[in-house]
Amino acid sequence: MRKFLFFILICLILIAGFLYFTKQLGYTRLIYFIPKDAIYILETDEPIKTWEKLSSSAVWKHLQSQATFAELTKSANSLDSLIKQNKEIFDLLGSRKVMVSAHLYKAKDYDFLFVADLQHAAVLTFLENYLGALPMQQYKYSRRTLSKFTIHELQDKASKETLHLAFVNNALIGSWKAKLVEDALTQFESPEIGKNPHFTAISEKVSERGIFRLYLQYAYLDEFMRCYMEEDNEYVQDLSETILYTGLDCNVIEDSLIQMKGYTNINDSVASYLQALAQAGKGRFSAFNVIPQRSAFSMSLGFSDFSKFFQQWKEVYQKDNPEKWAEYEADILKVESFLKISLEKNFFSWIGEEICFVQTQPKGLGRDSEIAVIITAQDIGEAKGNLDFISEQIRKRSPVKFREVEYGGFTIKYMAVKGFFRLFLGKFFEKLEKPYYTIIGEHVIFSNHPQTLKDIINDYNERKTLAKSERFDRFFEEFSSAGSIFIYCQTPVLQQTIRPLLQPTTWQAMQTNRNYIQCFDQIGFQLIGNGQIFETNLLSTFTNPVLYPEYFAKFYERNIQVVDSLIDIEAPLEIILSDLDIKKYTEKYANGKIKVEAEIKNGLKHGTYKEYYPNGEIKIKGEYYKDLQDGTWRYYDEKGKLTKKRRFKRGQELF
Numbered sequence: 001m002r003k004f005l006f007f008i009l010i011c012l013i014l015i016a017g018f019l020y021f022t023k024q025l026g027y028t029r030l031i032y033f034i035p036k037d038a039i040y041i042l043e044t045d046e047p048i049k050t051w052e053k054l055s056s057s058a059v060w061k062h063l064q065s066q067a068t069f070a071e072l073t074k075s076a077n078s079l080d081s082l083i084k085q086n087k088e089i090f091d092l093l094g095s096r097k098v099m100v101s102a103h104l105y106k107a108k109d110y111d112f113l114f115v116a117d118l119q120h121a122a123v124l125t126f127l128e129n130y131l132g133a134l135p136m137q138q139y140k141y142s143r144r145t146l147s148k149f150t151i152h153e154l155q156d157k158a159s160k161e162t163l164h165l166a167f168v169n170n171a172l173i174g175s176w177k178a179k180l181v182e183d184a185l186t187q188f189e190s191p192e193i194g195k196n197p198h199f200t201a202i203s204e205k206v207s208e209r210g211i212f213r214l215y216l217q218y219a220y221l222d223e224f225m226r227c228y229m230e231e232d233n234e235y236v237q238d239l240s241e242t243i244l245y246t247g248l249d250c251n252v253i254e255d256s257l258i259q260m261k262g263y264t265n266i267n268d269s270v271a272s273y274l275q276a277l278a279q280a281g282k283g284r285f286s287a288f289n290v291i292p293q294r295s296a297f298s299m300s301l302g303f304s305d306f307s308k309f310f311q312q313w314k315e316v317y318q319k320d321n322p323e324k325w326a327e328y329e330a331d332i333l334k335v336e337s338f339l340k341i342s343l344e345k346n347f348f349s350w351i352g353e354e355i356c357f358v359q360t361q362p363k364g365l366g367r368d369s370e371i372a373v374i375i376t377a378q379d380i381g382e383a384k385g386n387l388d389f390i391s392e393q394i395r396k397r398s399p400v401k402f403r404e405v406e407y408g409g410f411t412i413k414y415m416a417v418k419g420f421f422r423l424f425l426g427k428f429f430e431k432l433e434k435p436y437y438t439i440i441g442e443h444v445i446f447s448n449h450p451q452t453l454k455d456i457i458n459d460y461n462e463r464k465t466l467a468k469s470e471r472f473d474r475f476f477e478e479f480s481s482a483g484s485i486f487i488y489c490q491t492p493v494l495q496q497t498i499r500p501l502l503q504p505t506t507w508q509a510m511q512t513n514r515n516y517i518q519c520f521d522q523i524g525f526q527l528i529g530n531g532q533i534f535e536t537n538l539l540s541t542f543t544n545p546v547l548y549p550e551y552f553a554k555f556y557e558r559n560i561q562v563v564d565s566l567i568d569i570e571a572p573l574e575i576i577l578s579d580l581d582i583k584k585y586t587e588k589y590a591n592g593k594i595k596v597e598a599e600i601k602n603g604l605k606h607g608t609y610k611e612y613y614p615n616g617e618i619k620i621k622g623e624y625y626k627d628l629q630d631g632t633w634r635y636y637d638e639k640g641k642l643t644k645k646r647r648f649k650r651g652q653e654l655f
Contacts, residue, residue: 028169029194030099030115031203035183036192038101039110039224044212047098047116053211057252059542062519104220105177108227113180116172149185151178193217198265201533202247206262210249214260218243242267242274246536258520259478260538268532274484275316277301278529280309282482283353287374288466290440292459295466296493297359300486306351307344339393346390350383352376352442353482360455360493370452373432375444383444387437391415397604397627405450408457410438412450475522478539484529492518492552515545518552589614598624613638625650 034041044050097117104110140155152165164181165174168188175181193199199215206213222240244267248260266274283302291298303309318325336342356374377383394415405412415435435446438453440460447453459465466472466488479486495518522541527534545552585605587596593616599607605624613619617640622633628651635644647654 028171028188030097030117030171031194031199032191033115033168033171033173033184033188034099034101034113034191034193035103035180035187037103037183037220038113038193038215038217039104039220040102040217041193041215042100042212043097043215045097045208046211047096050211053252058256058544059252059258059519062516062542062544062546102224103177103180103183104223104227105179110224110227111175111177111180113173113175113184115174115184118167118170118172146182146185151181151185198244202245202263202265205533206247207249210251210260212250213262214246214248214250216246216248218245248536248538256542257478258540258542260536262536264527264534264536265532266534273301273313274527274534275532276309276313277303277484277527278532278534279312280304280484280529282480282484282528284482285354285486286376287354287356287358287443288472288476290374290443290445290456290460291356291358291466292360292456293464293466293469293472294459294493295358295360295488296490298356298486298488300354300356302354302483302485304353306353306355307348310348339390339397341390341393346386350377350379350386352378360452370447370449370455371432372445372447372452372456375446377442377444380439380442380444384439387413387415387444407454408461410440410457412436412438412453414450472522475524475539475541479524479526479537480528482528483526484534485525485527487523487525489523491521491523519543519545521552601626622648629653 030043031041099115101113101115102110103113138157140157142153142155144151144153149166149168153162154165155162161176162178163174163176164178165172166181166185167173168185173181173184175184199217203215218240220240222237225236244265246262246264248262250258250260252258266278268275281304283300283304285300285302287298287300301309314325317328332343352375354374354376356376358372358374360370360372375383391413413436415437432446432448436448436450436453437444437446438457439445440457445453445456447456495514519542520540521543522539524537524539526537528537543551583600585596585598585600586594589595591614593614594612595614596612597608597610598605599609601607604627606626607624609620609622609624610618611620615638617638618636619638620633620635622629623631629648630650631648633646633648634642635646637643
């Protein structure tokens with residue numbers, strides 16, 4: 001921001017000087033100067049008024065108190081004084097379009113390009129009255145040519161940083177990175193973003209009632225996120241491929257709400273959930289009735305009819321990825337044949353208007369985040385009956401040692417099949433590998449661990465769900481109660497759960513500046529499908545941690561519990577759906593040594609089974625016959641000494 005303020009001061013000179021010597025101007029739309037690799041673009045028609053509103057907001061005042069913003073605060077005060085003392089001049093200069101775009105100029109680093117429309121600027125009077133007041137003696141001026149263009153360069157003698165400027169028709173182009181100005185000049189006669197029909201479709205629909213507009217281009221999102229994340233994230237990569245542009249009209253409401261409304265379009269050449277959701281109608285969001293208030297993140301998929309959504313998804317998938325579709329269809333048929341079930345009849349048929357993925361604050365499992373999938377049922381009785389039928393079919397194939405558990409007035413069950421959700425909900429749900437489940441009201445709740453379900457039941461019984469939070473209720477009133485996607489984040493909780501995804505330096509910076517990240521304590525994002533374009537609503541609340549420390553303190557309260565041994569269910573014989581074709585299963589310890597080796601046939605353990613200690617010594621050795629222990633089993637201590645033998649025949653121990 002220091003650079004941006006300095007850029008404004010320099011522009012006040014050069015705008016006037018340039019127009020004084022120019023008699024006629026051609027006109028070019030500013031978007032034509034924005035290079036094709038823009039990550040995001042900010043646009044305003046009233047830059048001075050926008051600055052005045054932002055700089056007087058509670059959000060800005062809080063951010064100024066941070067040490068990193070000290071220099072910015074000093075510059076901002078100077079600019080505020082300059083604006084107030086010269087209101088007539090700034091009234092002339094302020095009513096013009098300005099665009100600011102962000103670009104990667106090298107690996108893991110980005111900077112900004114500024115483009116201002118000079119039309120209607122004041123001329124000689126401004127130059128005569130104000131030139132002497134600006135500190136040009138601190139800068140070294142030079143210029144160079146690029147093709148038919150002149151690039152003006154102003155180097156700060158102290159810092160050696162150089163501001164690069166160019167004038168083309170009505171536009172002033174500037175950046176602290178020469179490459180960005182050069183890219184703008186090289187491509188403006190054949191602009192890519194400015195004449196992209198997908199960008200135009202969004203920009204023409206965005207309202208201009210806010211203080212500025214924000215455009216996001218997702219094609220470069222994955223590269224941009226590498227600036228902050230330790231490794232590539234497949235979900236970010238999916239967004240880069242699936243979504244094209246978002247355009248948002250931005251406003252600050254009563255100093256406590258930052259709201260952005262607009263539109264998003266998607267890539268119709270890539271098979272995705274979004275394409276199917278765009279055609280599947282709106283779903284009513286109701287999972288908040290069971291989502292705990294300590295949740296870090298939730299994402300709801302909504303549809304007026306799940307079967308219609310699933311049919312749309314299959315059609316998109318079949319059309320755009322015929323090879324993957326054939327593989328997917330074969331896997332479905334294989335599972336149905338193996339378990340003697342119909343996924344469409346026994347699972348899909350009872351799914352209602354919402355499927356929600358939830359990540360909650362660590363509570364009962366120590367430091368690990370707890371995840372759950374909440375499915376709203378059309379008819380909860382039908383859902384219960386079909387789930388019981390699927391479990392019974394699995395039990396016939398895999399005699400799991402399991403008994404139902406009653407807890408807090410609800411029943412916790414286990415569906416002993418690994419990879420079930422990934423099979424039809426995709427990789428976003430792949431972390432849900434071992435589906436324990438319970439039913440609360442109209443919602444079926446699945447999780448990897450029964451302790452997570454215990455915690456959700458506790459929160460529900462104690463009325464600590466989002467639906468019982470007045471703060472969330474006021475927040476959600478700003479959104480439609482039905483839509484295609486709704487994402488909700490509580491930043492103070494989310495920051496505690498994302499450490500594994502971040503570079504160490506990024507994590508340390510987030511910890512140092514915690515009060516300046518968590519002040520945006522609630523963030524909501526909603527998409528409502530309408531063909532290939534989604535109505536888009538992004539909202540954030542602002543709460544000053546310095547003024548309300550007790551509010552933020554509650555997010556750090558931990559209630560670590562010991563897992564109830566009654567619910568720590570042993571289920572070693574689960575079916576692995578993704579492994580129906582493999583011949584051997586291997587599991588390893590964190591140190592890389594083998595933990596389990598098992599021969600597999602039709603997804604069941606069949607043949608030699610070996611289990612090892614972390615030091616590599618054999619622990620158990622035996623044979624399976626269709627997931628049933630068979631023959632002589634040998635057990636060893638950590639030094640490799642045989643401690644006992646047991647004999648089995650088709651799962652029955654022989655005495």
